[in-house]
Amino acid sequence: MIAFDLSAGAAQQALSPAGIEFDAQEARARYATAVWCQLIEPGDSVAGRIIGARGPVAALEAVLADGEFPELTPKELVDARKRWLPRLSAGAVAGSLAAAAARGVTLLTRGDPDWPTQLDDLGAHAPLCLWVRGDASALRRLEASVAVVGARAASHYGDHVARELAAELAASGIAVVSGGAYGIDGAAHRAALRAGGLTVALLAGGADRAYPAGHTQLIDDVARRGVVVSEVPCGAAPTKWRFLQRNRLIAALSAATVVVEAGWRSGSLNTAGHAAALSRPLGAVPGQITSATSAGTHRLIREYGAQCITSADDVRELLGMPGETDAAAPGDGAYTGDATRVKDAMSTRVWRDATEIARRAGMAADVVGGILGLLALDGAVESGIEGWRLARIGG
């Protein structure tokens, strides 16, 4: 039995800096969730399973009381307790709650109406809660959303494409989700903000701290006009593990994922992998095969069935939305078929009669006559007393 105060009073006390009053039951649930955030790393499916089965309070009480967990194997339980208990600290939890309150970061739990239910597709790996800076209700409006992600060390080309795609998508009401990083992520957030659209940044560290520090202003802007989200508590550092787990949230929160640029082993391939594992549509922007920053996107197209994305319309198609333009099929138009053979046999200078044109074209004269009539209607050929000739363009 480990001593830890999970009473309503202690919970209400720890939650008080946020200035919102919760009834006893709600306060205990929120406090226990904040404690769990401190104990576990993102994606801990053992915690996910017992909290899913019992709720955060009962699950935590059972852990503290060294209780039975028939849903776990003995080894799972022993290992989990060894992972979790060394981190148990009421002070650390109170500190993260105070930091959250100070920075306007609110705690969003699964029962909240703003909870983005698409995250539940992650099953036992779903986050317990989200720490949110900005308009949490925006998280309910992500049916039309796309993760625009990619290399930190983006090329000028990648940066340009990320901006163009994000601006056009955001302007047309599609939310742009990304990771707040340098390179592609930052370009996408910035363009979406500039287009007056919704953008969501998912951070690997606490939502109270901007990472990278050079993006402090950008992440503040995203929080003010969109929303900044993390599953780790305020004060938590962005470790590599948390980056990888944050990527699963980017993929799960968005209706589709598009990788703009990525090196052969880029972290954005990890986001793409999560999108594929969730059966969310995946797209990748091609680039020059001589460019190292496109090696990863080509790999996604070749080996992982990513759609080749060349425009915002292609992204809309990925989302199952109708495109804005409808292109004609290749090979149609002026350069195939009998009309081509007839025009090949004609001249812009010399008048020829239909029989001569037919002979040159190797076609029956009556067929050629019909085609000449149609071409004349199109203005492509002209007739005179000496026969037919090709119309001079602009002449």
Added chain:
Amino acid sequence: MIAFDLSAGAAQQALSPAGIEFDAQEARARYATAVWCQLIEPGDSVAGRIIGARGPVAALEAVLADGEFPELTPKELVDARKRWLPRLSAGAVAGSLAAAAARGVTLLTRGDPDWPTQLDDLGAHAPLCLWVRGDASALRRLEASVAVVGARAASHYGDHVARELAAELAASGIAVVSGGAYGIDGAAHRAALRAGGLTVALLAGGADRAYPAGHTQLIDDVARRGVVVSEVPCGAAPTKWRFLQRNRLIAALSAATVVVEAGWRSGSLNTAGHAAALSRPLGAVPGQITSATSAGTHRLIREYGAQCITSADDVRELLGMPGETDAAAPGDGAYTGDATRVKDAMSTRVWRDATEIARRAGMAADVVGGILGLLALDGAVESGIEGWRLARIGG
């Protein structure tokens, strides 16, 4: 009944400039084939059907005698006669045979041992014969071959990629087939020649005339060290129709087709369409989505199932040949899994014991101990009396 001398004597007379003697039957067959080449345009399936059924001599005799063709509908026969007969000219046939002999262009017919039988996949649209400059026997050695085609107005990038791919493929024994045009085609031929490999140019006009004229030297080089091929007789002009039909030969002759660069309506999409219709593997090289010369290749990848080609290895894979490198899966290596969490919890400066590392990593201490042992074997961490730290790279 149309008067035309198809006797063995007339045939041997017309074929004599080539300096090869043919027996009566062979001479008549070759001469009739040369006559047919004069009468029809490439891909004439009515001619293909009756010649396939009766052979060139009997088919031509029946046409001249206004005979019955139970294999054709009355309208097909009437239309065909109107197409063919205005072109009948013994003088024109003799002229094309003399031009062929003068330029070293030989006539390859279906019965010849050098006939590339993969062309028969075109069915009734297969060419009746080929006019060949260079080493006709090379046409039997195209099991490992790839059509490298693309825009005439290639970009610097496309030109570079065509050269690199063709050089590497040709050097590894894969024949490079193309159309002799400016841009991608020329770059591919040139690189294949320079690499000492086999290259084949298919021309839309007669094999005796270089088109474009600016490629006279290149096409001569291809003829000298590889082979130049056309299905139209010597002296025939390269019309748009013949370009389109020539494209079907490029696709049919090659084991796979790769489009390096193509505009949205490029003629190389037509070659790609023929490859797809023949169920030959199709690849396309991606480029920047802002480049008009890659719009067509992206379209092939998006809409026509073309494989995204990023290297000569990818082309070998398209041909069903083993690649030369075997890449590891994305996301493997150093940046996932428990080892990442352990390393995240460590420092290159500060020594920490396993318990402290486990607490920081949120993992069980015994698991961390095992991982530290493995990392030490790899040289990624080092142990001392105060615990563990990350190895300094190169330190």
